[in-house]
Amino acid sequence: MHHKTKLTTVAVLTAAVMSASAWAQKGVIEPSQGWFVGAQLKHAEFDGDRKDANGNEIRRGTLAGLELGIDISDRFAWRLTAANADLNSDGAGEDESGMWYGADLLYHINDKRNYFILGADYIDLDNEATKAAHLGFGIRYNMTPSWVLTGEAMVHQGFDEGYSDFTAGIGIRYYFGGHKSEPKPAPIVQLAPVVIVDTDSDGVVDSLDECPATPVDYAVDSSGCTLYREETVSKRLMVNFANDSAKVPFESKEDIQELAEFMEKYPQLNVVIEGHTSSVGADDYNQQLSERRADAVSEILVSDYGIDGARVSAKGYGESNPLLKGNSEKIHAANRRIMAVLSVNEKVGIRK
Missing domain, CATH: 3.30.1330.60 (OmpA-like domain)
Incomplete structure (x- = not known):
């Protein structure tokens, strides 16, 4: 039953992320860039292998935290996250709590409307501390050139104990660098009309005529001089x-x-x-x-x-x-x- 419940939750959250992605693509204003800070609220689902201090299975919980990052190029960004974890177990004991830290590399696609997430976790709960790697997908909606809404879903895989966890949530982010400036179009230069002047009417314009007073009835060379x-x-x-x-x-x-x-x-x-x-x-x-x-x-x-x-x-x-x-x-x-x-x-x- 627990496994079935987990799969149902994952499916619902994945569908939500995909729907939000389509919504975000319609709402893009301009891609933001530079240093950013943000706040996140996530839901966590665990595979049942994680136990609280009384030996009860930890099934799910809430993560509320902050993020700090910087865009290092048009495609890549680094990010650090820290979240307070409030987790629920199946037993009658007290809920588990602690801190959930992450370090991420973000890879943006389709003009920063979506991005992939690759990173590592350090999870410090009341009764144990574990390390994990995660892979995920995120969407973003640019409300203004600086303010951005995000939605993320990630799978976490433990290094030692083999935990397989899932998190999904939303966040808000502020970019200090503002939006990526677009190059201004080059000014249109209005060229003055070219006036062709041939004072001596010999067929060679004055600017090229080395003999400016040749008789009209004589043939001339390319320099305007009589042949x-x-x-x-x-x-x-x-x-x-x-x-x-x-x-x-x-x-x-x-x-x-x-x-x-x-x-x-x-x-x-x-x-x-x-x-x-x-x-x-x-x-x-x-x-x-x-x-x-x-x-x-x-x-x-x-x-x-x-x-x-x-x-x-x-x-x-x-x-x-x-x-x-x-x-x-x-x-x-x-x-x-x-x-x-x-x-x-x-x-x-x-x-x-």
Whole structure:
């Protein structure tokens, strides 16, 4: 009968714990954390092997006590308990009393709504002191971030005498550390709208444009600078003279001016004015005449158009390098001349 009564009591208390667990899961506010203290009230059921001073079996009793603990992580906590034991026996003798001490390791699950209990007991009653290990299950209900209700059920197994006891009860607990703080969400940074500016409209934004004033109609590279190709630029001058004359014709002054402007644009260039004659007359005379013709054009470049004299030289070739060969008046007129040819390689912008 005693064994049957004990099994019935265990079943009722276990059902109560499971029901309370479901209730607690609905009531969670926030998990608490830190140091905690609490008070507990439990009912104890014994297997009948424990005797009072008169040899009567101790069957059940009440435990009222305190707990002190600390969470050592999000999952684990240490706890010490001390309870006053008021136990009832089957005989007519006095009730048994004493102290029930425990040391527990708690393992929390499902965000601290439930936890497992593993620990050891030291039970100091009037007529004897025993040691035991226990295993149990607990539930909790967070009323506030600091105040928590608990329900626990444990099986206790004696080390020496082989006692098998069962306890179940409720408690209230206060956490000094309050609830576990949740990280604050990072502030939302409002980014200023990106304004794309391309002042010279070359397709490269100003922040990347290393050549900020390129012409709109020229192609540019990724840095916004004009793309170029190499071209050879040439300038040719030919002035024809009257027979036996070194006087520069007036109508040739414009061609000489254009040559001067070309030299101003390309200051790295020097020019050689080449003088020539027809085959009419003596060779020595024609040599001197070709030199006077070259000198005349050189003088105009320097004196009339400001070209540095160091950049201009004159050379006479007489009748040795005719433009045309023959003995007609038209061929002689073509050979009475000065000539100059200038060329330079320059970068020319590539148009779009």
